[in-house]
Amino acid sequence: xxxxxxxxxxxxxxxxxxxxxxxxxxxxxxxxxxxxxxxxxxxxxxxxxxxxxxxxxxxxxxxxxxxxxxxxxxxxxxxxxxxxxxxxxxxxxxxxxxxxxxxxxxxxxxxxxxxxxxxxxxxxxxxxxxxxxxxxxxxxxxxxxxxxxxxxxxxxxxxxxxxxxxxxxxxxxxxxxxxxxxxxxxxxxxxxxxxxxxxxxxxxxxxxxxx
Numbered sequence: 001x002x003x004x005x006x007x008x009x010x011x012x013x014x015x016x017x018x019x020x021x022x023x024x025x026x027x028x029x030x031x032x033x034x035x036x037x038x039x040x041x042x043x044x045x046x047x048x049x050x051x052x053x054x055x056x057x058x059x060x061x062x063x064x065x066x067x068x069x070x071x072x073x074x075x076x077x078x079x080x081x082x083x084x085x086x087x088x089x090x091x092x093x094x095x096x097x098x099x100x101x102x103x104x105x106x107x108x109x110x111x112x113x114x115x116x117x118x119x120x121x122x123x124x125x126x127x128x129x130x131x132x133x134x135x136x137x138x139x140x141x142x143x144x145x146x147x148x149x150x151x152x153x154x155x156x157x158x159x160x161x162x163x164x165x166x167x168x169x170x171x172x173x174x175x176x177x178x179x180x181x182x183x184x185x186x187x188x189x190x191x192x193x194x195x196x197x198x199x200x201x202x203x204x205x206x207x208x209x210x211x
Contacts, residue, residue, distance in 0.1 A: 041065065042112065056100055056120065064106065064113040067120055072144060073127035083138055083203040085131055094128040134196050141203065164191075 043063035055068055074081040077093050101120035106113050130136045139149060168188060175181045
């Protein structure tokens with residue numbers, strides 16, 4: 001039930017943060033956290049398991065290991081699995097991980113490690129972009145809970161809200177001054193915050209109920 005409430009809010013793609021592309025739900029890693037036997041280092045054969053520094057390097061030979069397929073974006077970016085994300089902390093984590101795994105730092109390493117660094121860097125970028133944008137973050141969180149909202153479902157948006165979007169567009173088209181545009185922008189931001197807060201509350205309620 002809660003998925004439907006959140007989904008209705010998250011289908012509103014016109015109120016995404018500026019500059020963030022988010023129409024496509026990024027593919028996620030396998031989300032099972034069930035224990036498995038510790039992986040062996042591809043380079044030295046040693047046990048890599050939980051002893052790896054931040055899950056990236058072999059503790060014995062320091063070789064970069066392949067991405068962990070059981071790790072979801074929230075775990076990778078050191079965030080609680082929640083709709084509420086500290087974006088400042090998220091940015092710091094992104095910068096930290098890029099300093100660890102960016103391909104530029106592996107130019108003199110083996111081809112295997114170069115390939116792994118490319119995979120890690122791509123994964124970190126995808127995770128950062130997904131968790132940074134409220135829409136993508138919400139869709140990803142729903143997917144982790146087994147709920148997917150297909151593309152092309154915008155027609156299900158509440159008609160009253162759709163009318164509200166059209167009115168904003170008309171006001172913007174008719175704006176005759178910079179002050180008028182800024183006033184509309186401020187109104188849209190306030191409405192956006194209201195919707196994000198509503199989505200967050202819906203997630204929190206749903207997770208608390210275990211749905």
